[in-house]
Structure formats: structure tokens, C-alpha cells
Amino acid sequence: MNSSAPKSLDNAAEFAWQHDDVFGRIASRYDLLCDVFSLGIHRLWKRRVARRIADEPWTTLLDGATGTGHIVLSILAHEATRGRRVIASDISPKMLAVAQRRLAGYRERVELCLLDAEGMPSMPDGSVDAYSISLGLKICHRRRALDEAFRVLKPGGRLIVLEASNIRWAPLHRLYLAYMALCMPVLGWLATGGDASAYKYLLQGVREFPSAEDLALEIGRHGFVDVQFERHSLGIVAIHVGRKPTGH
Ligand SMILES: C[S@@+](CC[C@H](N)C(=O)[O-])C[C@H]1O[C@@H](n2cnc3c(N)ncnc32)[C@H](O)[C@@H]1O
Numbered sequence: 001m002n003s004s005a006p007k008s009l010d011n012a013a014e015f016a017w018q019h020d021d022v023f024g025r026i027a028s029r030y031d032l033l034c035d036v037f038s039l040g041i042h043r044l045w046k047r048r049v050a051r052r053i054a055d056e057p058w059t060t061l062l063d064g065a066t067g068t069g070h071i072v073l074s075i076l077a078h079e080a081t082r083g084r085r086v087i088a089s090d091i092s093p094k095m096l097a098v099a100q101r102r103l104a105g106y107r108e109r110v111e112l113c114l115l116d117a118e119g120m121p122s123m124p125d126g127s128v129d130a131y132s133i134s135l136g137l138k139i140c141h142r143r144r145a146l147d148e149a150f151r152v153l154k155p156g157g158r159l160i161v162l163e164a165s166n167i168r169w170a171p172l173h174r175l176y177l178a179y180m181a182l183c184m185p186v187l188g189w190l191a192t193g194g195d196a197s198a199y200k201y202l203l204q205g206v207r208e209f210p211s212a213e214d215l216a217l218e219i220g221r222h223g224f225v226d227v228q229f230e231r232h233s234l235g236i237v238a239i240h241v242g243r244k245p246t247g248h
Contacts, residue, residue, distance in 0.1 A: 010144075011139070011140065012142070013201040013205030013208070015140075015201045017091045017092065021092070022195070022201065023067075023090075023092040023094070023095050024092050024093070024095070025195060026195065028094075029191070029192070030067060030068050032191065033188075033191050033192065036187050036191045037188070037202065041233055044233070045162060045232055045233070046134065046162075047074055048232060049071060049132070049162040051074075051078065052160060052239055054078035056158045056241070058129035058130035058158065060084070060085045060086075060127075060129050060130075061085070061086045061128065061129065061131070062086075062089060062131045063086060063087070063088050063131075063132045063133070063134075064089055064090075064131065064132070064149070065089075065090055065133050065134070065137075066089055066090045066096075066099055067090060067095050067099065067134075067135075067136075068095055068102060069100075070102070072103060073102055073106075085111070086110050087110075088112050089112070089113040090115070091114065091116050091117070100112050117136060117144075118140055118145050120152060123152045124152070125151050126152070126153065126157075128154065128157060130157055132161070132162075133145065133149070133163075134161070135162060135163060138206070138209045139201055146159075146218070146219065155244055155245065155248045158241065158242070158243055159219065159240075160239065160240070161215070161239065164205065164206045164237055165209070165211065165238035167234045167235040168231070168234075173235075176236065180203055180206060184199045187199070212231060212235065212240070215238070216240060223245070224243060224244060225242065225243050226241075226243045227240065227241070227242040228241050228242075
């Protein structure tokens with residue numbers, strides 16, 4: 001994963017929910033698995049992206065591939081989002097069930113929806129002010145998901161993406177990938193009781209996902225403007241932000 005390598009895979013992890021209900025199987029252990037795989041650092045990334053999302057101007061936010069609702073909970077807890085509304089969506093009913101329990105305290109401000117980020121026909125064009133997707137783009141068909149994000153956003157609407165990225169110093173990035181390839185199967189095997197899918201997709205997605213620079217270009221090619229990104233944890237993840245132009 002570096003900016004000079006060709007990026008042919010639109011779906012970095014080659015994951016298709018229609019063929020493998022891995023998130024359904026691991027829903028009750030998902031948060032624990034995040035702690036195990038990231039050594040707890042995902043909490044920091046999720047806090048950062050939640051703050052970034054909260055700081056953007058929106059009244060209605062659609063969070064795609066929301067998972068167990070960790071990030072949505074952090075967003076709603078921000079004082080700045082008081083009175084604003086969040087649609088938390090995912091393709092896995094079991095992940096959504098965990099999110100529903102977690103977000104029970106914010107029932108009047110959250111709507112939970114079963115939506116495929118690659119095609120959301122029930123969401124009208126230009127219906128939300130902001131769209132976020134965290135750690136979900138690498139397991140979706142990126143082109144379709146970004147097209148849908150663009151379609152459902154109002155003109156001027158914000159896109160916020162948290163995703164795996166690249167450590168800029170290539171030797172360190174290779175070392176990180178080697179560590180992941182070595183440790184993840186062992187940790188994953190132990191934590192999932194032998195369900196290899198959970199870490200197979202994660203590893204493949206991290207390896208094949210575009211660099212932060214390339215993802216910014218891709219987002220721009222989908223029509224977004226003012227695309228910016230910030231790296232976190234040396235570049236292990238990045239947060240990208242873009243805006244749908246007015247007049248669209
Ligand atoms: C790695 S988890 C990320 C969850 C959450 N955003 C987080 O940061 O913890 C990926 C989520 O994407 C969901 N997912 C996978 N493919 C999807 C799709 N095509 N549309 C919507 N959600 C999808 C899975 O069910 C899972 O909950």
C-alpha cells in the first residue's frame with residue numbers, strides 16, 4: 001500500500017456481506033476484537049473522528065457501516081451536536097441490534113436503518129447534511145459507496161471518512177504489515193474461537209486500501225471538493241473530509 005502501487009481493487013478486502021455474515025457472527029464480540037486487534041488504539045481514532053464529525057455543520061448525519069454504534073455514541077455525547085439527528089445504518093441486523101442497545105439513551109435523536117452503503121434506494125437524493133463512514137470503506141465497493149454518499153448529500157454537504165491508511169516511511173509501513181500478518185491470525189484465532197474471516201478481511205483490506213493521497217484523489221474524482229486528510233498514529237489510519245459542491 002503505497003502511492004506508486006496500482007490500486008485496482010475497488011473493494012479492498014474483497015468482502016461481500018451477501019456471501020459471508022462474518023459481522024453477524026462476531027457482533028457481540030466486535031468491540032472486544034477491535035481492542036485486541038488495535039491494542040486499544042481504535043478508541044483514540046474513534047474519539048478523533050467523532051469530534052471531527054461533531055465539528056462539521058450538519059443537522060442530519062447519515063453514518064454508514066455504523067457497526068455497534070461506538071462512534072455515533074461519541075458524536076451524540078458532544079455538546080455541539082445537541083438537538084441534531086443521526087441516522088445510524090449498517091447492513092448487519094446483529095451489529096445494528098448492538099448499536100440499538102448502546103444508543104438507547106438517545107432514542108429521540110437516532111434512527112437505526114438497515115442500509116447497504118453501496119446502494120441506498122430508500123434514501124432520497126440530497127437528503128442529509130453530512131455522511132460519515134468509519135472503517136467501512138475498505139470492506140465495501142468504494143466506488144459505489146462514494147457515489148451513494150455523493151448522491152444522498154445535500155449540496156454543500158460534508159463527507160467524513162476514517163479508514164486504514166499508510167505509514168509514510170515505507171520500511172516502517174512494511175514492518176507494520178508484517179506484524180499484522182504475523183500476529184493477527186494468532187490473536188484473531190484466539191479471540192474469535194477460530195473464525196478466520198474476521199481477520200482475513202481486515203488484513204486484506206488494510207493491505208490493499210489506497211494511500212491517504214490516493215484516497216483523497218479518488219474522493220475528488222467522485223465530485224467532492226476541498227478534500228483534505230489528516231493522518232493519525234503515524235498514518236496507520238487517516239481521516240478524510242470533503243464537501244459536495246453547491247449547485248449540484
Ligand atoms: C469494521 S466494521 C466498522 C464499524 C464501525 N463503523 C466502527 O468504526 O467500529 C464494518 C461494518 O460495516 C458493515 N458493512 C459491511 N458491508 C457493508 C455494506 N455494504 N453496507 C453497509 N454496511 C456494511 C458491517 O456489517 C460492519 O458493521
